[in-house]
Structures are given as structure tokens and as C-alpha cells.
Amino acid sequence: xxxxxxxxxxxxxxxxxxxxxxxxxxxxxxxxxxxxxxxxxxxxxxxxxxxxxxxxxxxxxxxxxxxxxxxxxxxxxxxxxxxxxxxxxxxxxxxxxxxxxxxxxxxxxxxxxxxxxxxxxxxxxxxxxxxxxxxxxxxxxxxxxxxxxxxxxxxxxxxxxxxxxxxxxxxxxxxxxxxxxxxxxxxxxxxxxxxxxxxxxxxxxxxxxxxxxxxxxxxxxxxxxxxxxxxxxxxxxxxxxxxxxxxxxxxxxxxxxxxxxxxxxxxxxxxxxxxxxxxxxxxxxxxxxxxxxxxxxxxxxxxxxxxxxxxxxxxxxxxxxxxxxxxxxxxxxxxxxxxxxxxxxxxxxxxxxxxxxxxxxxxxxxxxxxxxxxxxxxxxxxxxxxxxxxxxxxxxxxxxxxxxxxxxxxxxxxxxxxxxxxxxxxxxxxxxxxxxxxxxxxxxxxxxxxxxxxxxxxxxxxxxxxxxxxxx
Amino acid sequence: xxxxxxxxxxxxxxxxxxxxxxxxxxxxxxxxxxxxxxxxxxxxxxxxxxxxxxxxxxxxxxxxxxxxxxxxxxxxxxxxxxxxxxxxxxxxxxxxxxxxxxxxxxxxxxxxxxxxxxxxxxxxxxxxxxxxxxxxxxxxxxxxxxxxxxxxxxxxxxxxxxxxxxxxxxxxxxxxxxxxxxxxxxxxxxxxxxxxxxxxxxxxxxxxxxxxxxxxxxxxxxxxxxxxxxxxxxxxxxxxxxxxxxxxxxxxxxxxxxxxxxxxxxxxxxxxxxxxxxxxxxxxxxxxxxxxxxxxxxxxxxxxxxxxxxxxxxxxxxxxxxxxxxxxxxxxxxxxxxxxxxxxxxxxxxxxxxxxxxxxxxxxxxxxxxxxxxxxxxxxxxxxxxxxxxxxxxxxxxxxxxxxxxxxxxxxxxxxxxxxxxxxxxxxxxxxxxxxxxxxxxxxxxxxxxxxxxxxxxxxxxxxxxxxxxxxxxxxxxxxxxxxxxxxxxxxxx
Numbered sequence: 019x020x021x022x023x024x025x026x027x028x029x030x031x032x033x034x035x036x037x038x039x040x041x042x043x044x045x046x047x048x049x050x051x052x053x054x055x056x057x058x059x060x061x062x063x064x065x066x067x068x069x070x071x072x073x074x075x076x077x078x079x080x081x082x083x084x085x086x087x088x089x090x091x092x093x094x095x096x097x098x099x100x101x102x103x104x105x106x107x108x109x110x111x112x113x114x115x116x117x118x119x120x121x122x123x124x125x126x127x128x129x130x131x132x133x134x135x136x137x138x139x140x141x142x143x144x145x146x147x148x149x150x151x152x153x154x155x156x157x158x159x160x161x162x163x164x165x166x167x168x169x170x171x172x173x174x175x176x177x178x179x180x181x182x183x184x185x186x187x188x189x190x191x192x193x194x195x196x197x198x199x200x201x202x203x204x205x206x207x208x209x210x211x212x213x214x215x216x217x218x219x220x221x222x223x224x225x226x227x228x229x230x231x232x233x234x235x236x237x238x239x240x241x242x243x244x245x246x247x248x249x250x251x252x253x254x255x256x257x258x259x260x261x262x263x264x265x266x267x268x269x270x271x272x273x274x275x276x277x278x279x280x281x282x283x284x285x286x287x288x289x290x291x292x293x294x295x296x297x298x299x300x301x302x303x304x305x306x307x308x309x310x311x312x313x314x315x316x317x318x319x320x321x322x323x324x325x326x327x328x329x330x331x332x333x334x335x336x337x338x339x340x341x342x343x344x345x346x347x348x349x350x351x352x353x354x355x356x357x358x359x360x361x362x363x364x365x366x367x368x369x370x371x372x373x374x375x376x377x378x379x380x381x382x383x384x385x386x387x388x389x390x391x392x393x394x395x396x397x398x399x400x401x402x403x404x405x406x407x408x409x410x411x412x413x414x415x416x417x418x419x420x421x422x423x424x425x426x427x428x429x430x431x432x433x434x435x436x437x438x439x440x441x442x443x444x445x446x447x448x449x450x451x452x453x454x455x456x457x458x459x460x461x462x463x464x465x466x467x468x469x470x471x472x473x474x475x476x477x478x479x480x481x482x483x484x485x486x487x488x489x490x
Numbered sequence: 491x492x493x494x495x496x497x498x499x500x501x502x503x504x505x506x507x508x509x510x511x512x513x514x515x516x517x518x519x520x521x522x523x524x525x526x527x528x529x530x531x532x533x534x535x536x537x538x539x540x541x542x543x544x545x546x547x548x549x550x551x552x553x554x555x556x557x558x559x560x561x562x563x564x565x566x567x568x569x570x571x572x573x574x575x576x577x578x579x580x581x582x583x584x585x586x587x588x589x590x591x592x593x594x595x596x597x598x599x600x601x602x603x604x605x606x607x608x609x610x611x612x613x614x615x616x617x618x619x620x621x622x623x624x625x626x627x628x629x630x631x632x633x634x635x636x637x638x639x640x641x642x643x644x645x646x647x648x649x650x651x652x653x654x655x656x657x658x659x660x661x662x663x664x665x666x667x668x669x670x671x672x673x674x675x676x677x678x679x680x681x682x683x684x685x686x687x688x689x690x691x692x693x694x695x696x697x698x699x700x701x702x703x704x705x706x707x708x709x710x711x712x713x714x715x716x717x718x719x720x721x722x723x724x725x726x727x728x729x730x731x732x733x734x735x736x737x738x739x740x741x742x743x744x745x746x747x748x749x750x751x752x753x754x755x756x757x758x759x760x761x762x763x764x765x766x767x768x769x770x771x772x773x774x775x776x777x778x779x780x781x782x783x784x785x786x787x788x789x790x791x792x793x794x795x796x797x798x799x800x801x802x803x804x805x806x807x808x809x810x811x812x813x814x815x816x817x818x819x820x821x822x823x824x825x826x827x828x829x830x831x832x833x834x835x836x837x838x839x840x841x842x843x844x845x846x847x848x849x850x851x852x853x854x855x856x857x858x859x860x861x862x863x864x865x866x867x868x869x870x871x872x873x874x875x876x877x878x879x880x881x882x883x884x885x886x887x888x889x890x891x892x893x894x895x896x897x898x899x900x901x902x903x904x905x906x907x908x909x910x911x912x913x914x915x916x917x918x919x920x921x922x923x924x925x926x927x928x929x930x931x932x933x934x935x936x937x938x939x940x941x942x943x944x945x946x947x948x949x950x951x952x953x954x955x956x957x958x959x960x961x962x963x964x965x966x967x968x969x970x971x972x973x974x975x976x977x978x979x980x981x982x983x984x
Contacts, residue, residue: 391636396662397628397630397632397633398633406625406669406673409669409670410564410673410676413670413677414677418670418674421670421673422667425667425669428662428666429662429663429666432658432659433655433659436639436655436658439639439643440643440655443640443644444644444651474629477561478562481561481562482562
């Protein structure tokens, strides 16, 4: 077996999961140590991925069913780092709800393993396997606070709807397999003729399944409920990490086997994108709960990432990846603020709970201010550049309608971000929140705010990193 | 000349703001914060005067240009000034310290943050006037929304939330189309560098749409009728210093944008759309002047008069003649001084009586005579009395308009008359008449800082009214060059 060292990261993380499970069974009160080891595992895996696979030429393994190239390595590193930060800042929250258990880090590790397989997949079956592994872990994570009705409800909802979409996805896979005789992306691309309708059907079913996983409109219905019901730290995980993996599969699935069918799927993607941007922006206006609000906002943000994918160009892919990276940083900052809204062991998550925050917590509120303006895409913050790259690639393909609708929906979206700022800065203050936060929480907020604020000084670094992604 | 003087102008206020931000927790002493801010903005002012001193008036080329790679192969950070932009920079650096002096009474809470917002605002405003790259321009242009939103929203009056939202969303909505246009220009020509774009020119078939996209942004910011409605709200609710910044400088960004981008980049489209601008300008002049006549709130009256004055500016720019554009720039500078002063004047009486209604006042000439004199100077300047800077601008604009289109000029002149009516009537109702409200007797005349700021504004208003030569010399060459290029490209396309 050649090149087996290229999947060391996956092997390492699966061995660690098994080890941690055994440790958890035999050692009592081991949740803290397992938590710390998991953090270490994520970090080490990221380092291995960085060292071993980031700079190699595209290589396939296991009869071409797994591909290791720059895109997969880049996305894996982002996934691992995002999961690392989530785990890092969630310990206090879990302790408050008395759910600081060994399963939590292990489930996160398993879902991360599933995502890494998804990201590397070059074959429908491998991709499906990875998808199911991460989904199963996520169902449990959603219900993790099982004593709360809302959390159980969220998990059940997520499970039922997600299983449905997996079914659709699998049906699409079988259609494509039936008409091309293969599940391998490279083989498929040589085996079909462009006027085969069944292939188009297959693509549509798979796109529906994937759109569901990234909660693009009109397959978004689960997102607000699940995001609201899940524990906040899990919501943070949901809003970022699974989307990176699903987006990578989106890229790989559309651009490797089916680039010739761009006329067929481009329209679908444009529709998904416009619908998500507009609906996410409009529906968020009426929300009172910050977690629901961020659910709609993430729907809207995924619309922008899809706009980049709809272009059918390498520039578009790169801009989507940049967008997701910046979005993750903003999201981390936002949730760090949310996790700081604690008073007497109760976490507050209504928008009105932010009322007058600027008087009691000037630093927290200025960070949140910067993050919100960045989410709204106002220059000179990072969020503006993310949108700028997207629209640059969209306009390159002369898709003016998409660009104009996208930019107009940023104006709508600006309204609800401004409303949060208004409540923080213009309204009367309430009691102050706890100030003795976890060091990591403070650090994550500070770092993400500084990255957002100072991005305009060094914008080239991220572009350079992403410019090596070359799919077409 | 290797010293990056323009970047220093842009960055200095931000450094001051950063300094204030990190020192705030230690001292409750508000005076210190004010002195820091004042010091920063004064240094910036003297730096800009030094810039004017070094400025070469005999060439229309961009000077003090700095060009650095910012995003590899995409955007360069490029700044520079020519005759058109340098005056706006000086106006900005001149008005900002006066704003900071004037916060004495009007801002009572969170003074530190207020000063930070004003200084950050100054950075963005200078950036707008310096930038020679469309993306950099857009960046500064939009970024200004953030501090202004906070200034109106935190320190504003009773309906501040509504006004702040309206201001933010109106301007953002106008600007997003400009972003589409900027990116399109990048794909059409391969650059967003303004100097290169001047040389390359943009294909005529794209110009009309691009012009409209830029227009949507500038029209909201100017503001032109019928998208002016955010302005009275924003002005009325903003604190005095906020109104001053808004009226004196923010509105000028759009006028500057019209000259620099609409005329400079899209000459043949400007030719096509001149009738549209004429119509909207004349409507703005007459319609908003009539509205101003009916106002009962002093700030609102001045806000509407701003719309009318900016109508003159757009009219003058699109006559596309030497006098017209010169007049527009002088009108903008003059309006910057005069409207700033008028808002400060309203602020003075508001701080004492906490009312902006005209009906509250009357007969205060004997109680606060110094105030009455200075207020009169600015009233007369606002209505364009010869000998004030307001006259020079309006006169040049009308002269150019008469050459181009008789009807438009006559209608615009009508606006001058209505303008005189509402300003004089305002002055009469506030200052003269019988002293009915006995509360007014307790009013104190101008204190030292108020007298100082208003005198600072009165001197250039009168000086440039009698002797506009320094202004005209500065802008003359750049404008004649702009018009030559314009005529050349319009003629060659036909």
C-alpha cells in the first residue's frame, strides 16, 4: 500500500477515539482528562495534516476512492482548528449544565473524523460513509443536554429530517451509479453523456441532500429549531464545522465529475443562493432569540458561499473558501460573546438581554459591535472583504442579477445586526453579567475580534493560502 | 518628498483615538481626554495647511502620491491629492477641531467614546478625499457609516434610533450598487486605479449603467431630491457636533464623488444624464426651499436649506464649465463653513434653553448681542449676500447655468430668493421681535469657547467672500484639465 502516510491524520484520530473510549470506561471521573486529551488530539492531528499533506501534489488512495490535495488538507485544518476552539471554550458552559461528560469530546472527535473522510472523499460511497458518521455523532450532540425538553426535541427533529435527506442523497447516488456504472468521481466524469436525464435527476437529489446539510433555503427548516434547542456550545459547532465539510463535498462533487453539466446545476445553485441570502436576511428580522437569529444569519451567509460556487470558476471556489474561513472567525467571536452572557449560573440568550451592555461591559460590547458590523459586511472589517471576493468572482462571470440581489440582501441583513447594536448601545442597562470568564473564552473573543478588525492590513495572506486550491 | 504626508493625515486621528481608547479606564478626568483629541486634530490641521503650502498649483497631476501593493494583483493602496481634493481635506481638518471644542456642553455622557468616534470619523473622511483607487475609496466611504451611526444613535435626541437606522440603511442601500459598478469596472478594464482609468477610459457602452450605479450612491449621500428624507431626521436628532460633521463634510463626499468619478470616469454618460441632474437639482432647490420656509424647528430648517444648497452644487457640477465647477467647489467649502456655524449657533441656544423650536425664542438681541451679531453673519452668508463666501459660489454656478440653459438658471435663481426669505425670516423670529418668553432673560451670552469657534468660522467665510482668489487658484488648473479631458472624450465619441 503506497502513500498510506497520507491518511495518518484520520488513522491517528480514530485510534485516539478508541483509546479515549476505553479510558473513559475504566477510569472514573475522567471527563476532565479526556477533555484535555481530545484537545491535544485535535491539535496534533491539525499539525500532522499541515506537515504531511498540505504541500503535496494531488494523490489518490484506496483505488482512487480517497483524494488528498490542497483543498482537502486546507479544509481539514480549518475543521480541526474550529473544532479545537469549540471544545476549548465550551467547558465552562458544560459544567454549568452538569453535562461535562466523557462523551462530549469523543462525539466531537467522531464527527470530526466523519468530516475528514467527507472532505477527502473521491467516491460516492466513501462520501456517504463519512456523512453518516458525522451525522450520527451530531444527532447525539444535539440532544446532549437531555434533561431539557428543547434539547431532546432538537435532536429528534434533526435526526428525522436529516435521515430523510440522507435517504434522498442515497437515492441520487444510486441513480448516478445505475447510469454510469461507477461510484468513483473520476470514473463518473468519463462515463456519462450530457443529455442523460437520469444523471440530472441524480445530481438534483444529491444537491438536495447536501443543501439540507448546509441548511440552504428551501431545506433550512430544521436549522432554527435545532440551533435554538441544542446546548450553545453545540450550536456553535453546528454553525461552522459541518458546513465546511459539506461545502467541500459540494465543490468536489460538482466540479470533478459534473463540470460539463454546469448548465444543469448552475441554475439550482443560483436559486439556492438567492433564496438563502434573501430568506435568511428577512426571516432574521423577527427573531427575539440570539441563537435563532444566528441560525437565520448563518443561512444567509451560506447563501453567499454558494454564490461563489455557482460561478463555475476557480476564482469562485476560492472566494467561497475565503468566505467560509472569515465567517468561521466571526462566528467564533459572536458565540464567545454569547457564552459570556452568564449571571448566577444562568446563560441568557434573548436579544433583549443585551440591553445596555455597553455601560457595564465596554470591552465585550465593542468586540460584539465589531463582529456584528463585520457580519453585516461593512468595510473596513473582514466581513466586507469576504463579500467583496465573492462578488468579484460572481461579476467576473457576468452574473449581475445574483450580485445585485446579494448586495441588496446585505442591506436587509444590516437591519437586524444594527438592531442588536442599538439594543447594546442605545438602550438602558440591566444588571451586569459575570466577569470572571474562562481565560480561553476571553482569548478566543480577543483573537477573533483582532483578526476581524486588522484583516485589512494583511489581506493577502489568506488569499495566498487559498490561491493554491485548484480543482478545475 | 518621501515623507508619507497623506497617510499621516489619514492615520493620525486614528492613533489619537487608539490612545484615548486605551487610557480611558484610568482617568475620569474629562478635560484631559478633550485636550488629547484637540491636540491630535490640531496637529492634523497644521499638517494639512503645510500640505497646502507645499502644493503645486500649476499642475493638474496628482501630487504626494503614495502607491503600495495592498492585495497582490488586485488593489493598490493609492492616495494622492490634486486641486479638487486638497480643499476638502483642509475643510475636514479645520472643522474637526472646532467640533471637538464645541462638545463642551452638548455631550454629557461618555465623552471619551464620543471623541473617539469623531477622530475615527476624521480618518475616514480624509481617506475618502485622498484615495485614488476605487476600492479604497469605497472602503473609506462606507466605513464612515459606523461612527456616524453611533454618534447619532448614542448621543442623539429623542427619535435618535429611527434617525440612525434611516441614515445607515439609506446610505448603505445607495452604496451597494456602487460596489457592483466598481467590481464591474475592474473586470472591464483590469484596474481600479483612478489615474490609470483616466488614461484608459471606459467603453461608452458600459458607461450609462455604471454612471447610474455611482449616481445611486452619491444621490443619497448628497442628498438629492427625492432621496433626501434621511437628512432632516439625521440632522435634527444628531448632537451638535454630529450635525456639524454631517453637514460640513459628509455631504461633500458625494459632491466630490460626482466631480472625481461621474465626470472623470464616465464623460459620455454624464452628457446623457445632465438633464436628469438639472431637473432633480432645480426641484431640490425650489421644493426644499419651500419646505424650509414652513419649518418650526431650527435644525430642520437648516437641514432643508442644506439640501437646497447641495442642489446648487450638483447643478454647477453638471454645467461642465469652468465657472460652474469652480462655483460648486467654492459653494461646498462655503456651505461647509456656514452650515457648520449655523448648527453651532443652534447648539448654543439649545444648550441654554433645551428647545430648538423657533417659537420659543424671539427678542433675544438685547440679551445676547454677541451671539446675535455672529448669527447674523452666517445667516447672510447662507443666503448668499455679496461679500460672503456663499455669494461667490452661487454667483459662479448661476453664471454657468445661464450660459447652458436659461430656464434652469431662472428657476434656480428663484431658489435664491426663497432662500433669502427663509433665512431672514428665521433670523427675525429668533433674534428680533418682542421678548415674550420671560425664561429667555436668563440666557448668558457666548462663552469663550463658543465665541472662539464661531469667530474661527466667520473669518474664512468673510475672507473668501471678499477674496476668493486663493481657493480659485488652487482648483483652477485641475478643473480646466478635467473639462478638457471631458470635452475631448465626448467629442471623440460622437
